[in-house]
Amino acid sequence: MTERPKILVVYYSQTGQLKRIVDTVLGPLQDKATIVYEELKPVQPFVFPWKKQVFYDTMPETVLGRPRAIAPLKVNPDEHFDLVILAYQPWFLSPSQPTAAFLQSESAARLLKGKPVITLMGCRNMWLNAQERVKEYLQRAGAHLVGNIVLVDKSPNLVALITVLRWQFKGKKEATVLLPPAGVQEKDIQESVRFAAPIAKVLQDRQWDALQPQLIELGAVDLLPNLILLEDRGIRAFRYWSKFISAKGGPGAPERQGRVSMYRGLLLIGIFVLSPLAKITSVLKLALNKRKLLEEVKYYKGIHLR
Ligand SMILES: Cc1cc2nc3c(=O)[nH]c(=O)nc-3n(C[C@H](O)[C@H](O)[C@H](O)COP(=O)(O)O)c2cc1C
Numbered sequence: 571m572t573e574r575p576k577i578l579v580v581y582y583s584q585t586g587q588l589k590r591i592v593d594t595v596l597g598p599l600q601d602k603a604t605i606v607y608e609e610l611k612p613v614q615p616f617v618f619p620w621k622k623q624v625f626y627d628t629m630p631e632t633v634l635g636r637p638r639a640i641a642p643l644k645v646n647p648d649e650h651f652d653l654v655i656l657a658y659q660p661w662f663l664s665p666s667q668p669t670a671a672f673l674q675s676e677s678a679a680r681l682l683k684g685k686p687v688i689t690l691m692g693c694r695n696m697w698l699n700a701q702e703r704v705k706e707y708l709q710r711a712g713a714h715l716v717g718n719i720v721l722v723d724k725s726p727n728l729v730a731l732i733t734v735l736r737w738q739f740k741g742k743k744e745a746t747v748l749l750p751p752a753g754v755q756e757k758d759i760q761e762s763v764r765f766a767a768p769i770a771k772v773l774q775d776r777q778w779d780a781l782q783p784q785l786i787e788l789g790a791v792d793l794l795p796n797l798i799l800l801e802d803r804g805i806r807a808f809r810y811w812s813k814f815i816s817a818k819g820g821p822g823a824p825e826r827q828g829r830v831s832m833y834r835g836l837l838l839i840g841i842f843v844l845s846p847l848a849k850i851t852s853v854l855k856l857a858l859n860k861r862k863l864l865e866e867v868k869y870y871k872g873i874h875l876r
Pocket of ligand 1: 584
């Protein structure tokens with residue numbers, strides 16, 4: 571009898587949403603593979619629901635890739651795994667701090683070297699830049715990104731923004747009279763079980779290159795062109811503000827709170843103005859330079875790093 575393949579799942583999930591996605595996708599694999607779970611635990615936890623100022627104050631170090639430390643991993647970094655699943659979420663268009671702390675660690679370098687990796691995301695809808703950063707980390711570790719699955723909140727962008735902020739600041743995920751529930755739609759979580767079959771197959775035949783096209787076929791990555799433009803503008807602004815704020819001190823430093831408040835005000839105005847503008851620009855760009863924007867969509871649906 572051949573040995574069961576071994577999967578390592580590395581994840582962080584503050585509200586449990588991403589862990590539910592992980593459990594749904596991997597459900598059918600439970601009796602086909604040995605699955606080891608490694609939950610990333612920040613030494614000083616990120617408290618949920620968030621205090622508003624703390625939430626915004628978390629942006630600079632997230633964007634600059636200077637994360638709060640995580641506790642040592644339970645798994646032996648020299649243990650062999652046939653596949654690593656990195657389940658993570660974007661924070662401020664960047665990998666969440668616990669994810670970045672893991673990817674920067676010596677243990678990750680040892681665990682990931684030469685390994686096939688599938689990234690699995692549960693987020694609002696802005697994940698492109700975070701995934702580019704993760705692709706870079708994986709490349710540096712000598713890992714092979716073989717698949718990417720992204721579950722997003724499919725509500726209109728501004729609706730998803732309002733509901734996610736209510737969720738993060740008040741802990742209220744449920745629908746109101748006017749608003750849908752926050753986060754990834756329940757139906758989409760339940761239907762993510764469909765990704766198990768191609769993962770099971772690739773664990774058997776090891777045809778890693780065949781995986782992402784199959785996942786795409788199953789709708790693993792849906793992507794609206796206007797979000798490419800919005801993210802591009804957003805990350806440029808975040809980079810500027812990260813440097814400006816962190817020049818006054820580290821996370822929580824009283825000296826930088828004035829700057830955090832300034833960016834906090836401008837961010838919300840920026841988003842509510844930029845989001846409709848990006849939509850109009852993308853319609854224009856699609857009309858004028860359709861090929862280029864569609865190439866961008868194709869690139870972001872893929873797993874290669876340019
Ligand atoms: C500090 C913070 C920043 C976030 N920034 C983004 C973002 O840039 N893009 C996005 O799509 N979702 C963003 N989200 C939503 C998360 O990606 C995620 O969907 C949500 O926090 C639930 O994840 P959980 O599994 O950790 O509970 C953010 C959440 C937090 C807490």
